[in-house]
Amino acid sequence: MEYEFVHDAITGAAKAKFSYGHEAIGPWLEVEIGDNTQKMTDMLTAIANIDSGKKNEIMITGREYSVTFSHDDVIVQNNSSINGEAQDMPAELAEDFDDYEQSCSSTCGIDDFRQLLLSWAKFTNSLQ
Template sequence: MEYEFRRNTLTGTVMASFSMDHEALGFWFVEELGESAEKYAEICQVVAKLQSNQLINWRLVGKALSIELDSEQARVFANELENGEEFELEYAMSLYDGESEAYCGLEDFQSVLENWHLFLTEKH
């Protein structure tokens, strides 16, 4: 999984670009986590509890995207996916959901989370 964090030099807006099939993670970091030190600290505590088996799983429902963590992986998904709607597609067609759902290992997620925090706290 490749990713890049950038800050718009004119507006100061942060952006996160993730490789194909992981785009939803980028949206989640920007739109749901943002620059909130409180959310960052909470999620770091949750990851530590999951890694030490003090917690089985955890979910944070956001405005547009939610995140689920367990001891092995992180899942970011659009809240719309939880409403159970099924789309009927023609034969040989598939729905690309890389922008609405993404998975990664918990250790990879932890690394991205730490890098996000470092990026936000850098002098710019």
């Protein structure tokens, strides 16, 4: 998973850009976490609870995105994403549907996600 954090000079906002297959994580960071230290703490606590075995799975639903933590991975998914199947669509529409679904959901390892959160916190703190 490759990503880059940038500072929008016009709006002053922190932005996150992610590689193909992980696109949903960027807007999730921007919309759901931002520079909110309590939300960051909640995410890191969820990871600690998974790591310690207190929980097998934790789902945190935000305004636009949900995050599901498990021992193996973390899934970030847009709450409005379509959960249907593309099998009854014409081929060209099914391809577009697959691209849409790909950009609405991202999966990564829990250790990578922890490191990502810590990097994001460091970046947003440097802007204040």
